Amino acid sequence: MEKEIHLTQFAKHGGCAAKIGPDTLSKVLGRLPKFSDPNLLVGFETSDDAAVYKINDDVAVIQTLDFFTPVVDDPYTFGQVAATNALSDVYAMGGEPKIALNIVCFPENLDPDILGEILRGGADKVREAGAVLVGGHSIQDDVPKYGLSVMGMVHPDKIYKNFGCRKGDVLILTKQLGSGIINTAVKAQMASAESEREAIRVMTTLNKKAKETVQNFTIHACTDVTGFGLLGHCSEMASASDAVIELHVKDIAWMHGAKEYAQMGLIPGGAYRNQRHAAALLDTGDVEEVYVDLVSDPQTSGGLLLAVPESEAGEVLRALERADLGTEVSVVGRVAESGAGAGIRLVQK
Amino acid sequence: MITVNAMGDACPIPVVKTKKALGELNGPGQIEVLVDNETAVKNVTKMAKSTGAQAEQEQLGERQYRVLITVGEGAAAQAGQNGSGSAPANGAVQPDSAAQTPVACPTCVSTVVAVGSDRMGEGSEELGHILMKSFIFAVTQLDQLPDKMIFYNGGAKLTVEGSECLEDLKNLEEQGVEIMTCGTCLDYYGLKEKVAVGQVTNMYSIVETLQSAVNVIRP
Numbered sequence: 382m383e384k385e386i387h388l389t390q391f392a393k394h395g396g397c398a399a400k401i402g403p404d405t406l407s408k409v410l411g412r413l414p415k416f417s418d419p420n421l422l423v424g425f426e427t428s429d430d431a432a433v434y435k436i437n438d439d440v441a442v443i444q445t446l447d448f449f450t451p452v453v454d455d456p457y458t459f460g461q462v463a464a465t466n467a468l469s470d471v472y473a474m475g476g477e478p479k480i481a482l483n484i485v486c487f488p489e490n491l492d493p494d495i496l497g498e499i500l501r502g503g504a505d506k507v508r509e510a511g512a513v514l515v516g517g518h519s520i521q522d523d524v525p526k527y528g529l530s531v532m533g534m535v536h537p538d539k540i541y542k543n544f545g546c547r548k549g550d551v552l553i554l555t556k557q558l559g560s561g562i563i564n565t566a567v568k569a570q571m572a573s574a575e576s577e578r579e580a581i582r583v584m585t586t587l588n589k590k591a592k593e594t595v596q597n598f599t600i601h602a603c604t605d606v607t608g609f610g611l612l613g614h615c616s617e618m619a620s621a622s623d624a625v626i627e628l629h630v631k632d633i634a635w636m637h638g639a640k641e642y643a644q645m646g647l648i649p650g651g652a653y654r655n656q657r658h659a660a661a662l663l664d665t666g667d668v669e670e671v672y673v674d675l676v677s678d679p680q681t682s683g684g685l686l687l688a689v690p691e692s693e694a695g696e697v698l699r700a701l702e703r704a705d706l707g708t709e710v711s712v713v714g715r716v717a718e719s720g721a722g723a724g725i726r727l728v729q730k
Numbered sequence: 731m732i733t734v735n736a737m738g739d740a741c742p743i744p745v746v747k748t749k750k751a752l753g754e755l756n757g758p759g760q761i762e763v764l765v766d767n768e769t770a771v772k773n774v775t776k777m778a779k780s781t782g783a784q785a786e787q788e789q790l791g792e793r794q795y796r797v798l799i800t801v802g803e804g805a806a807a808q809a810g811q812n813g814s815g816s817a818p819a820n821g822a823v824q825p826d827s828a829a830q831t832p833v834a835c836p837t838c839v840s841t842v843v844a845v846g847s848d849r850m851g852e853g854s855e856e857l858g859h860i861l862m863k864s865f866i867f868a869v870t871q872l873d874q875l876p877d878k879m880i881f882y883n884g885g886a887k888l889t890v891e892g893s894e895c896l897e898d899l900k901n902l903e904e905q906g907v908e909i910m911t912c913g914t915c916l917d918y919y920g921l922k923e924k925v926a927v928g929q930v931t932n933m934y935s936i937v938e939t940l941q942s943a944v945n946v947i948r949p
Contacts, residue, residue, distance in 0.1 A: 569742040571749075575934040637935055646745045646776030650769035 388459055388495070389568060391488075391524050392450030402654040403609055422540060423474070430470040430604055431533075433540055441537040445470035448484045448528020452564050452681050453581060456495045460502020460527060461585040466607065466682035467529035468510050472588040473543075473605035473685060475596070476535035481507045483517025486526035499527050510589055539596070541603035543614075544621030546688035550601055550716040552626065553697060555591040556583050556684025557709040558611055558675065559639025561649045566642040576638035583636065584682040586707050591685050594704040598697050599690050606683035609655050611713065612676040614686055615725055616659040622688075624719040627726045630672040634711035643674045651679035659725060668729040676727065684708060688716060731760040736770060737794075744770040745777045752781055752801070761799040764790075771795045841876040842943035843869060845885035850949045862888070865949045866895040875907050876947065879928075880936055882912035890916070890924040899927045912936060 416424065422441055423433040431445035447467035451459045464481070471478045483503060487496050507514045512531070546552075563580040566572035572580075588605060602622060606614050611628070619626045655677040656663075665673050689697050694712070701710045717726065734751045736744035744765050751761045763774050771787050778785040778799040788796045849858025850865050866888070869876065879902065881889050888895045889911045903909050909928025916922045916930065940946060 565742045569746045571746075573934070573938070575932070637932065644776060644780045645749075646773035646780070647742050648769070648773055648776070650741055650767070653769055653772060 387454045388451035388456060388525065389454050403613055403658040404654070422537060423542060430473040430543065433474060433535065435537050439536060441535050441540065443471050443474045443476040443533040443535055446484065446528065446530035448526050450524055450526050452584070456498035457502040458581055458585065460499040461506050462682055463527045464503035464506035464529055465585050465587055467531055468506065468512070469588045469605045469682060471531055471533035472592040473541065473603055474533070474535060475539050475541035475592065475603065476533035478510045478512035478531050478533045480532040481512050481514045482530045483514065483519070484528045484530060485517060485519035486522035486524065487519060488523055488525060489521050491525070503527065503529065506585070506587065510587055541600055543604040543618050544602055546602040546618060546622045546624050546716045546719070548624070548716055548719040549691045550688040551691055551694035551712055552714045552716070553687045553689055553694065553701070553710065554606065554611070554633070554684050554713045555588065555701065555706060555708060555710050556586065557634035557636050557711070558606070558680060558683070559636035559678060560584055560681045560683065561651060561678040562639045562642050562647055562675070563636055564681065565649050566638065566647045569647055571642065571645070571647060573638055576636060579636050583708050588685050590704055590706050591701065594700050595687060595697055598693050600687055601690065602688040604686050606680050606686050608651060608679045610652060610677045610679050611686070612659050612663070612725065613655045616662050618688070619662060619723040619725055622719060623723055625717045625722070625724040625726065626714060627717040627728055628676060628714040630668055630676065630727055630729050632711060633713045634709035635675060639675060640671060643671050648674050649679055652677040655679065662723055662725050664724060664726045666727050666729070668727045672727065672729060731762060734761060734763040737764055737766045741769055741773065745773050748774050748777050748799070752778070752783070755801060758801050758803050763797045763799065765795050765797065766793045771797055841945045841947065842939055843876045843879040843947045844940065845879065845881045845888065845949060847884040848887040849884070862949060863894050866898045870898050870901050875902065875905055878908040878910060878939055880910050880931070880939060882915050882936065886911050886915035886919060886921060889927050890921045891926045893926070896926055903927055910935070910939070
């Protein structure tokens with residue numbers, strides 16, 4: 382395809398930055414009836430990544446879906462990013478993806494070859510994940526959207542929940558942060574080619590290898606960092622665990638250029654929504670404002686955030702390094718307190 | 731005064747328009763930016779401040795905001811001095827000497843120290859180490875600190891645990907000097923886990939930094 386396609390021009394909000402804000406969501410979800418079933422191991426009460434339903438003592442199924450508007454102009458890459466992001470929720474629960482279905486919205490007047498490329502990108506990632514793609518559903522819509530519904534499996538005793546972190550735990554993140562800001566800079570045509578390439582590489586890296594690398598270690602809590610940003614996902618973890626999380630902003634791995642672009646005001650609106658939502662828990666101390674913006678940046682297809690007991694953290698980090706994930710692993714902080722209220726503290730050493 | 735109408739524009743268009751207006755102004759003066767959402771207010775303010783300009787916000791009505799940007803005499807030069815990437819702490823560095831720096835491009839940095847070895851000069855290896863240590867110390871004593879220091883090849887050994895220059899480098903970093911070490915070099919010497927100061931960087935970033943520098947100092 383030699384034609385110039387700028388898929389992102391169709392989308393007002395990109396990727397996980399397109400998520401409805403956490404404030405709005407919790408208001409609306411709070412009004413829904415609560416479902417209960419003894420086999421439902423993880424529901425939406427703790428804002429976890431996916432639902433988990435126990436079939437028997439050895440098998441539980443994980444069910445999740447995720448889709449969004451284009452974050453990148455290239456259709457094949459967009460397909461890869463959207464699929465990687467959707468599959469990630471299964472890894473974040475400790476499971477393996479098994480079956481995937483396409484979710485497609487596509488304008489009638491756009492070249493169908495573009496849709497073909499999006500789907501090819503998605504299919505390639507599903508294959509890489511070792512799952513099968515078995516159809517899906519598509520409707521006409523002015524703004525293209527793509528994603529997957531994914532079913533995965535996990536042993537009921539080995540589910541990763543987004544809560545349960547304890548005092549002393551080390552927080553490890555398996556991908557560098559900044560995709561929301563970089564995507565904004567790309568839209569503004571101010572991003573360097575290097576930053577753009579790095580963001581795409583990070584967004585299309587499956588969390589499969591990361592999950593497989595850590596699965597034999599003790600993981601107290603796990604989630605994937607997406608639209609609510611590191612700050613939002615840490616808030617959820619802190620609230621649900623009744624813990625105080627300390628984020629060391631100087632130790633966090635950022636994408637090349639993210640800090641510069643944030644200082645230039647290339648910050649997606651989602652970052653400010655995430656800040657507002659976390660405001661009650663957040664103590665920014667005396668860290669520079671740019672770091673508050675960076676930790677709030679909504680991520681598209683971000684890494685796994687793992688709470689690991691201090692005694693195993695060194696080994697986990699070495700194992701992740703050996704696994705050569707293709708992304709930057711960093712220790713983003715630690716659990717400072719547990720059992721005495723929730724909070725997030727930013728620290729700039 | 732330049733007026734930028736960014737009403738109805740989605741992120742990041744207001745920032746793009748503001749940047750363009752700052753370029754057109756190219757010196758002291760005022761720009762008013764009209765926007766219709768708070769995200770744009772915050773982002774436009776950040777864009778202005780990153781160039782050393784001042785920005786005031788005002789709400790004119792429901793979904794109507796004005797950001798008034800003032801580029802002063804000093805700020806126009808500081809925009810060049812400070813760049814967009816260096817730490818805000820640098821903004822405090824001597825406004826007088828900043829005004830003398832003949833920099834027009836807003837993303838330029840004025841001084842970069844590029845260290846490609848753990849010793850200074852040819853000749854005795856032992857003397858070379860001593861000289862490098864005292865060079866780094868001497869940098870800490872400068873009235874006007876460099877914006878960035880890049881360490882590559884043997885220079886990467888200076889930013890890791892056990893380096894004799896560590897104290898001085900940490901001191902520089904605290905004062906806002908950006909310390910960057912070449913990742914490939916750290917890998918090569920097996921020092922990746924030992925970095926004790928600054929950030930790990932890559933060749934692209936090193937080239938970009940050197941290209942944008944007005945002065946490059948090589949010990």
